[in-house]
Amino acid sequence: MSDAVKSIRALARGLDVLQLLQARGSATLHALHQETGLPKATLLRILRTLREGGMIWQRMADDAYLPSYSLVELAGRMNREFALVEVASPLLEQLSARIKWPSVLAVPRLTHMEVIETNASRAYFDQIPLGPVGFRVSMLRSASGRAFLTFCEAPVREAILDSLRRSDHPGDRGARDPAYLARLLQETGQQGYGLRDPDFGGDFDRGRAEIDDGRESLAVPIRAGDHVLGTLNITWARRVHGRKRGAALFAGPVAEAAAEVGARLVARV
DSSP, X not given: OOTTSOOOHHHHHHHHHHHHHHHHSOBOHHHHHHHHOOOHXXXXXXXXXXXXXXXXXXXXXXXXXXXXXXXXXXXXXXHHHHHHHHHHHHHHHHHHHHHOSOOEEEEEOSSEEEEEEEOTTTSSOTTSOOOOXXXXXXXXXXXXXXXXXXXXXXXXXXXXXXXXXXXXXGGGGXXXXXXXXXXXXXXXXXXXXXXXXXXXXXXXXXXXXTOOOSEEEEEEEEEETTEEEEEEEEEEETTTSOHHHHHHHHHHHHHHHHHHHHHHHHHHO
16 A cells, blocks of 8 residues: 555544453553543543444443453454364365365355355366355355254254244245255255255245256365364356266265364364
8 A cells, every 4th residue: 555645543543442452351441541641532532433333332330441242252253264264275275176176165144154265266167156255155045054054053053043034035935934944954964964955046045947057066064073163065067967976976075175174173272
């Protein structure tokens, strides 16, 4: 960035205060005044702005200011996901060299899965674009979503299903169908991996009669101990391998890669 671009002094001060609260855990107005040297009137404006933004809160017992739980949780989640991507990326590259078809690494966002890494640019069959990072993936209809929903912890599954039942998306209607859910969970659990809903053609809400990307996908959970962090998938062209043939070819290698990701994460702790 050009040195001619000036920084925003008020924003810098606000960030300094927020970083100080994160480092200390809590601080009173007087303590912030002593450590920053900023006038209390300036600090009060900064603190009010941070409170209104949901970044901090004020404790009644001593009037101290603390980082909000949501901010702390977001930072923790980001740290976990950065670690997951760092560990998984080289293994995704190895997987693409072995299988040739592209993969994505996805994590849950309550009502959907989100892509956080893909080896699509390294895969031999690169005519199947996946992602990009940040892409939203159906929880009920995609291979990745089905794998996570089936193998995640029961309380997490119930929270996801509760949110999906209240969703207005046509693609989430299955959450209100007990028979559909029972079949999904039973089939995926018995297989040990997730496959796409037979009517899923890549669109979040519409079926294959309207949108069909000509692909099939298989996904497996990534476990760190007893916790399911996300999923690793493989996607291939249906004209090259049918659903059963693709599953027979790719389930083993993808499961091996996911298990190695989980083992390396556990070893880092």
